[in-house]
Structure formats: structure tokens, C-alpha cells
Amino acid sequence: MTRKYRIGNPIETDSVVQDIEVTKGEIPFFKKDDEEGMLSLSMSKKNMVFGLGETVRGINKRGWIYTSFNADDPNHTEDKRSLYASQNFLIITSDDRSLGVYVDTPGRVTFDIGYSQQDQLVISFEDFDADIYLIEADESEASLSRSESLKNIVKEFRHLIGRSYIPPYWAFGFGQSRWSYYTEDEVREVADKYDELGIPLDMIYLDIDYMERYKDFTVDDKAFPNFPDFVNEMKNRGIHLVPIIDAGVKIEDGYDVYEEGVKEDFFVKKDNGENLVAAVWPGQVHFPDFLNDKAREWFGNKYKVLLDQGIDGFWNDMNEPAIFYTQDHLKEVFDAIEDYKGKNLDIKSFFAFKDLVGSIDNNEADYKRFYHEYKGRKIRHDKVHNLFGYNMTRAAGEAFERLSPDKRILMFSRSSYIGMHRYGGIWCGDNKSWWSHLLLNIQQMPALSMCGFLYSGADVCGFGADTTEDLAIRWISFGIFTPLFRNHAAAGTRYQELYRFDSKDTFKKLIDLRYALIPYLYSEFMKAALNYEMLFKPLCFEYDDDRSREVEDQLLVGDSIMIAPVYKQNTTGRYVYLPEDMKMIRFRAYDDYDEEVLPMGDHYLRADLGEVLVFIRKGRVLPITEPANRTEALATDNLTYICYEADAKSYDMYTDDGITRI
């Protein structure tokens, strides 16, 4: 049961697709403090809190304070309150009655989940305007277990926000990326090396340097002299090139996107009516006003430039939006620097000076310098900040429906808000080659599933910082289960294409295993999308025992299996908790594995580098196919079935042509 309450006069977000009448009267469960702009709730020691999508820390969100205000911050350390997304859905569990809460407002909201006081959940609003949706398990709730009630709440929420984006089947292949492959020869080399080793690959990503001086919808014709031919060459090899698109449009005379945007008034404006001059990769840019229907349609149509050259997938970046600087602020900074010149700078003045320059980029004050035309009103950016990336990706998604009405297009984004899940997936931003970020990747997946971002994943092996061979093996060993499965690395870091390492055979076996699992992963993905369910679940969404509540490093993937990835260095095994008897599969390769039924309880299991632990649930089936070097060559019939007290036929296999829109 979903009830909608309204606080103040919220700005619409277009995140919800159901028309629900506002319930008058007090918001149940919460204490409302109008003066402070807060909703609060007492929690017992046993209450858990799940949700909030792409945030730091564990699966149970208790014990930290999170702020929804989309941020381009590459340091995803435990103390960060904001990352790239605002996904304000959470569930507070209790043993008798769990409660789903969706806080729908495009501005800044803070969730203090037992941070200030261990037993208090406090939601604070910068502007006390929001639609609050409260979701409880349906009428028969009295008879539902905790786990059933959790799933029930998620399902109801997902119906509220609409069906998740569905990518093409080939997007379940493995993708290789780097900032950047600079020329077509470099891209070709990546494809060649993977093919030489027989490591499957479906996608190669193009980061910012494929463009002509970082101009959206252009291609550098020195590096890629005949781009359509090259796209075609790759496609003939079964490899999709996936270019990046940035939020900022370079200010450059003669550049059509810039000139049209200026002419049609499609860029965001300062209070004085001038187009905001900000800067990102190319230097000075204007930002399209993605919140304006016409500008959004115009920008979306620009993707046609690349679709027409054979491109069928994109990633949208820098759409928090990231801002290196605004022209106005940069001038202020240079003026202010004068005051520090020639002085004896001490603790105060030195750090003030450093901070002056250090805080130029992604300076929150810049978000108050410009305005949108949104649903017929002029609204200052910071009030709708969290909708910007969403609407950039919506621009693309809506355009693809027009431009490619039959064929699915791959799309995922860095920044997001709930609602965007209908138009694309997300990747988890600029993580690092840290073991702790492998764990973070594991822990973020269920929260993303909850709010409908099913086609998602992190940059495996880590984006920033230098990876190690063992970290790469362990991260790949988890990444084989995430729908978006991309190896990506930042400029200046160690090269981490899998063929760079000694353990080539291990990597081949792991990626082969991924491809062998794709029929299962795709089937489970599609059922989760079409039935409004989660693809990744914490154990306590299926099991009601006390121990399952606290397991933060094992996940259920689809309906048949549980996984227990290794995320620590220099270890050859790990502890695994089985909430019921399960059949353990220790994969060394798709066709080389140990198989053993283990009793419910605690186990220390060997899982050396290259070994992947998968646990078949009782009464379930895991279908496996023969791997192939491309998804298009995978057989979806003639599968092998690993069963645990189940008949192979009982597996409900979803198949389709993998490309037609549904």
C-alpha cells in the first residue's frame, strides 16, 4: 500500500509514473518539525535501514549521514555524504512491520541514519517541500515474513516509479575502457589482443579524447579518419564502440551544437539572462537546459549524429553537472589571490589561500549562479540540482525512442535521480583500485536494484589509482555477475587491460565464465525488470533468520544463486554463511568446478585466485551455456543445468531476440 503525503509546495521531478492522490493529514510514523524542516523517526536497536542507492558504506545504512546533492567526487571514502546520485528511497525494517519511504524532492535532503543519535532517523530538508511516499506491504501484511514484506515494498515502489531501462543483450558482454584510447589503432589493438587470447569482449569504450577538442557529437578526424568505416569494421568483428557524451557544450564559433543552442536559447542562463559561461574539458562551455522540454528534445536529437555513424551505445558523463569553474567565479578567485601575494602566510591565511584555489571546481556556490526554464518556471539550479543528470539521460532516452523505435540503444549515466532508471543505467562513477572499493561495489548493488537501476555496475579493477593483478582477478571474479561489466581506468594510472597481466589464462577462464552465465544473468535481469523485482538482494530479503540480517558481503543474484566474493588481499579463502543448505560450486572455469552440498551455517571455504564461489539455492537451477567470444555467438538452447534438488525444466528461462524494444 502506497500513500502520498505532501509537504509544502514541491517542485515536480517526473520520477513517479503513478497518479496517487495526496493523503491529507499528518504523516504517520514520523515526527514533523516545521521549524527545522525535519522528519524524524525512532529506531529500535534491531531496525535496519536499506536503500539510498549509490552511497558509501555498507548495505545496512545505519550509522552515517547522507546528503542527496549530486557531486562529482572521485574520493569515495567512508566519510563522504554525497556521491553522484540522489536516490531517496529507503526501507526501515522492523520485525513486525517494515516501511518504505520515498522522499521526492529535487533539492538538498539529508538522511541522518543514527549518526547524530544512534536511535534516531532524521530527514532534513533545505527547502521543506517534498512529496513523501510511504509504502507498506500489502493488505495481507500480517501474514508476511520480514523478507516477503521487504520484497513486497520494493515491488510496490518499483511500480510507482515505472519500469527499468532494458539494454540490448550484447550489453551483457564484457567491455574494455580507458581514459583514453586515442586512435583507431589503439582501439584495434585492444580488440586484437583480446581476440588473440580468446578472451570474450563485446564493447570498447571511447572516453573524451575521441572527440574533436572535447566537443560533443564530433569525432577527431586525425585519430579516427573515417569513423563510420571504423565503427563498421569493429561491428563486423562483433565489437560495439561506446562513446562518452559530456554535459557541457564547447563555446566555439562555427560549432553547430553551440551555435544552435545559443540561437534557440537552449542553454542555462544567469539571472541577468546571459548564458552561463562555465568550463569543463574543452575550457569554456554552456550547459544545455535539459530540464526544458524543447532543449531536451533538441539535445537528444544530436545523438543521431553518432547513431548515423553506426554507434548504438553511449555513456553520459559530467552531468552532476561537474564544473571546473564558472567564468565569473574564476575572475573573483584571481582577484582574491592578489591579497595573499608577498605576505607571511600562516595557518589561517595559507589554508584560506589554498582553499580559494582548491575549491574552484565543483564549487556549490556556482550552482546558485544559473537558472532553468522548467515546466514554465524559471528556477535556480540548486533547487533542481539533482534532476540535471537525470534529464540529460532522459534527453537521450526519449530521443532513442524516436530515432531508434525498434532497436534498443545502450545508455548509462554517471549522475542520476530516481526516474532516470527508465532511460538508462548507471556506473558507480570514478572509484579507485582499492580493495575497499571492490567491497563497496558489492554493497552498492542491492541498493541500486531497490530503486530500479538494474543495468549498473562499477568500473572493475578500479578507475583511479593503480590496480594490482590480484585485485583485478578478484574484482573480475565479482564483476562477472553485474549486468554492466566494464574494466575502466583513469589517465595516468597503470594499464589494466586483462592482457597486460601474467594471469592471462585465469582472466580468460573468468570472462568465459561470465559469458557462460549470460543466459542466466539476462534471464534474471529481464524478469527483474518486467516483474519490478531486485536483481541483487541482501540475504535478509530472502531469509528471516537473525544471522542473515548482518551479512554484508554475500549477495543473492537472481532467484537461483548466492555469491560470496573474495575482497581481501593475500587470502586463499573466506568465511561464508549459508542461511540454508546450499550446493556450493567452486568454479575454476565454466566447465571445471567442484560441487558440494553444504549444510546451513558457517563455513570457511577455499577460494584461491581464479576460483569463484557460487551457491545454488535449494530447489533452484543454474543454467550455463558454452562461452563464445561475443554475446551474439552464445547459444541459448542446449544449456547445461546445475541443479540442487530441482528439475532442470523448472527453471523459468526468459529469452527474446535481445534487441527489439519491449
Next chain:
Amino acid sequence: MTRKYRIGNPIETDSVVQDIEVTKGEIPFFKKDDEEGMLSLSMSKKNMVFGLGETVRGINKRGWIYTSFNADDPNHTEDKRSLYASQNFLIITSDDRSLGVYVDTPGRVTFDIGYSQQDQLVISFEDFDADIYLIEADESEASLSRSESLKNIVKEFRHLIGRSYIPPYWAFGFGQSRWSYYTEDEVREVADKYDELGIPLDMIYLDIDYMERYKDFTVDDKAFPNFPDFVNEMKNRGIHLVPIIDAGVKIEDGYDVYEEGVKEDFFVKKDNGENLVAAVWPGQVHFPDFLNDKAREWFGNKYKVLLDQGIDGFWNDMNEPAIFYTQDHLKEVFDAIEDYKGKNLDIKSFFAFKDLVGSIDNNEADYKRFYHEYKGRKIRHDKVHNLFGYNMTRAAGEAFERLSPDKRILMFSRSSYIGMHRYGGIWCGDNKSWWSHLLLNIQQMPALSMCGFLYSGADVCGFGADTTEDLAIRWISFGIFTPLFRNHAAAGTRYQELYRFDSKDTFKKLIDLRYALIPYLYSEFMKAALNYEMLFKPLCFEYDDDRSREVEDQLLVGDSIMIAPVYKQNTTGRYVYLPEDMKMIRFRAYDDYDEEVLPMGDHYLRADLGEVLVFIRKGRVLPITEPANRTEALATDNLTYICYEADAKSYDMYTDDGITRI
């Protein structure tokens, strides 16, 4: 057996106290590459590498690359290669023969421990000048188990480098710190609040703001109008005030330390003979040339100013040295900034501009701008960089032997090199209130024990970033076992004195437990110091089974007990591996605990907030005393003994008066 080899013409470090003749000929085990300045060694899959003291990552150092070049870096993330210390001692284990290696050179050294290639250990030198000590277990080694051989190597190494610093007994109490308590009233309030709740406390730390404008050996007489009286007032309450001393001496006319240093030529100089003008907290400073015997003696004598006011403990900070800027470099930066003014800054120029300012502080190029007078030679700083903090603390330690010949003085430092362990302990620098840093604290302790830094610990509850109540409880629950046990927090972060939280009773019970354990902890500490042994050991230093090799989150503390701290949020238990049958004690308080003999093997054990798991080894005894609010009030007779298949009398209790030098 220790053999000494010499490469090139190394600069002396004074880290070793034994006179060992140089063995001529090739260095065994290693491949030497004179061209590249490298020593390398192949590792089998089972080799482990222990050591390197205060570094990031786990107990087994395999799989990362570490650089010894002392750095003031407050972000101790997994990708960092350098922290505050250079402690170049490591042990490479193998099943038949382990090898201790001490790389004695004051310059930059890099240890690539299976990072570039998983099976290669490569030690690279900026200058190929070093004394290499190879240590193998003694003659009877053939009969030694791996664990005995490990302990044997450590013991031999510790004899090589001399006896560890021994603090006063009261330094085993609990200390409260913050950057900063600004006035005597603030300090008094801390003492009062702890006393009101009956939470034991022995020390309150004074961070930089107690000084008059950050001038070493001064006290701000507005904040502390009669400092000796105040020190005395606190001492009468049984509380020691422990002030910070910084490496930089403020340039200020009339300031005696500055004027004397200039007059006597005791400051480091630029190539042109002028005193280097650098800056830290007070703005412009000179750095004493701690490497110069006379300057060191002079600076050491300055501690008398505070000793005479009743102070009996200090912490030395900023002695990597941290440099905000040098006057010469700052001028260059301001000149260079001009080039960026009014430009359309793009990806290259914008980040170049940001980096120009972002890299002003602790800029490595500044370490090439000044010189020392060291052992009669003029040596550029970067060549002896890693000795600077060591020699600042040595200045203090040598002075204390003159100024306080009978009474021990508390001393610990941020930066260090091996050898400094004879003069003081270390704290693990500016960590953060992260769960991962609680684990790091656990994992660093054995490596610090290996190289003699016994009086050590991290800032519990975390220095930077905001702590949470549960993290504070868990961190305190581990911190009660570390000799240096200090709660410290940075300016701008959440207040974290234990009385600030709701769980006052839990904190009282935990600190009471610490005090109840002090007779054991002090006894084990003293035996480790006097017998050249480790206080904290990884399991595989005592147990030879395969599983013990990989345990990275349990430690042996002294000879009687193993601990298994909880370092994850939102959990009420953890897995524990017992390498033999042990008696588990689950402390809720020193006098309230469960006691159960558990069989060797894996266990999932409850350890809720406030519960501390301690495991008594077979045949061992844990003595416990009644807690008191100060260490001086602790009884050392009339103890309770928790025994596991042992007689209470079998415990070898070390006692002394806790203050006389030995």
C-alpha cells in the same frame, strides 16, 4: 645470524648499535642490478612478507609498492606508497628458511613487493648506497619451525638496533586529546567530565594552540595565565598534560629560540648559506638542523623550559618535516599564477593551475632547497630526509637523559626512522574516523613491534573526519590493548570525548577494562622491550598451521592472549579462527564476562557493542586488577588471574616503580 653488506658509500644513519663487519662479496639471495640500482628476489606463491612498519594495507605486505620517503599525508588510503615513517625492515618467509632484511639508507627506497610482478620482490634505490643487513635464524635453524624462526629473526634484528624506548607507567593510562583545547578551562572541563563519570584518564594532550602564536617552548599566557600552577593543579589530580612540539621555529624578533638559533648557526641552510625560510603553523619558520650534533643538543635543552614547569611528556609533530611552503617557492608560484589569469583554461591548463597551488605544501622539490651539517659534511636534505624526524626526537631523548636522569619522560613522534625507537614511540599520524582505519590500526601494530616501536598506537576514534558512536566504541575496544592509547580529533570534526556520547556506561566499562589490564600490558611491554621481542604478533609468529598464515584481523598481545577486534559497522559478532583450543573471555566489563573453552577451528562469536573478545592461550594466564581512575592508584598485587590449563603462579609478572629509568 646477521650479515652486513655494503652497497656504494652509504650515509650513516645511527640506526644500528652493533658493530658488524662488512661481509665482502655478492649479497646472497638477491639479484643485484647496478645499472638500475635494484636488488631483486623471486618469491614463491607461499612466501609472505612482513614488516615495513607504519605503512598502508595488511599484515602481509605482498601485492603493493611502498616508498620510504617520510610524508605528511593525512589520507592513508590503500594507494599511498609513503606515510610518515621509513622503517625498512622486512622478513620474507618461506617454509624452510625465512630471511630478515634491513635496508639501512637515509634516502628514498622503494619496495615493490609483488606489485609490478606478483612473484618478484624488487628494492630500488634513488642512490645505490646502503648497508644491507641479512638476518637468518640462528645456527640451529634447521630444527626451527617457521614461527620460531620468525621470532628469532626479529629478536636478532632488535638486538642489532638497540633497546626500545621505555615510557613511564602512567603513559599506559588513557589520554584525551583534541586539536585543540584552547584554554585551561577547556582542559579542566575535560578532566572534570571524565572524573564525574568515573572514566579513568591519565593524560590530556595540548595541541598547537597552547603555544603563543605557535612558538615552540612558549605558552599562551592569555589561555594559560599561570601554566606551572595549572600543570601542578592537574598533576595533583593525577593528570599529566602532554604538550606538542613542532619542528619549525617561528621567525620573530625577540623570540629567544629563533635568535639563538640564528646566532649559533643551528638552522638548516640554503645552498647560498642563508637560513631556509619555510612556513608551517606560525607562518615563516626556520628548521633546526637536528642532524647537527650541536644543534640537536641545543634544541633538546629547550625542552627544559617546559620540564621546569612540571611537564613530563611531549609529542613531536610536523617533523617529516611538513612544509606549508618555502618562501622561494611561494614567490615562484605567485609569479606563475600570472600566466593563467584571464585565459580560457581547459583540461590541461586548468589542472596545471590547480596543481600549481595544490602542490605548494609538502612539495618534494623543497626538500632539495636546503642542507644539513651532518657528521662534518654538508648534505642536501633529500639525501637524509628520512632521518629528520628521528633526529628531532633524538634531540629530545638525549636531552631527557641529561635533564631528567632518573625519571622517564613520555615522548612519541609522528615521523620516524629505525633507531628513533630508542628515544620514543610513534603515533600513527593523522588517520581518519573510518572503519578501515580501525582495521589499519590493528594491522600496523605487529609491523611496529617488529622494528622496536613498542610504545605506539593510533588516534583512536579517528583524527580526521567525523566519528560515529559505534565506531568510537569499537575503536576503544581495540585501543585498550595498545600501549599508546589516545583519543584525538582534528579541528572542525565532531567532538569525540567519550562523555559526549550516549553510551557513557559502555565507555566507562571499556576504559575500566583497560586499566584492569594495565598490569598485564605493562608487564608484557617491559618483557618485550627488555627481551627484544614483539608485543603484537600475527598468528603465524606463534602457530605453524596454514590457516594462521592468512589471518589479518586477529593479533597476539603479549604471551598470554589473542584478540579478535570487531572492525565492521552494524554487526553483533564476527568470525574468529582459533589456531589451538583457547579459552574465550567475552568481557562486558572487567568483572562481568563469559568464559568458555573453544576448540581449535572456526567460530562465529557474538561480540556486540561493548563486548570485547579475548582468548587465553593454552597454558597461559591473564592477570587482572581492580580498575582505578588513575594508573597511580592501580594495585599491582592482589590480582585476579584468568587461567587456561595453567597455574596463576606461572605468570611471569614484571613490575617496577614505573618511573625510574632502567
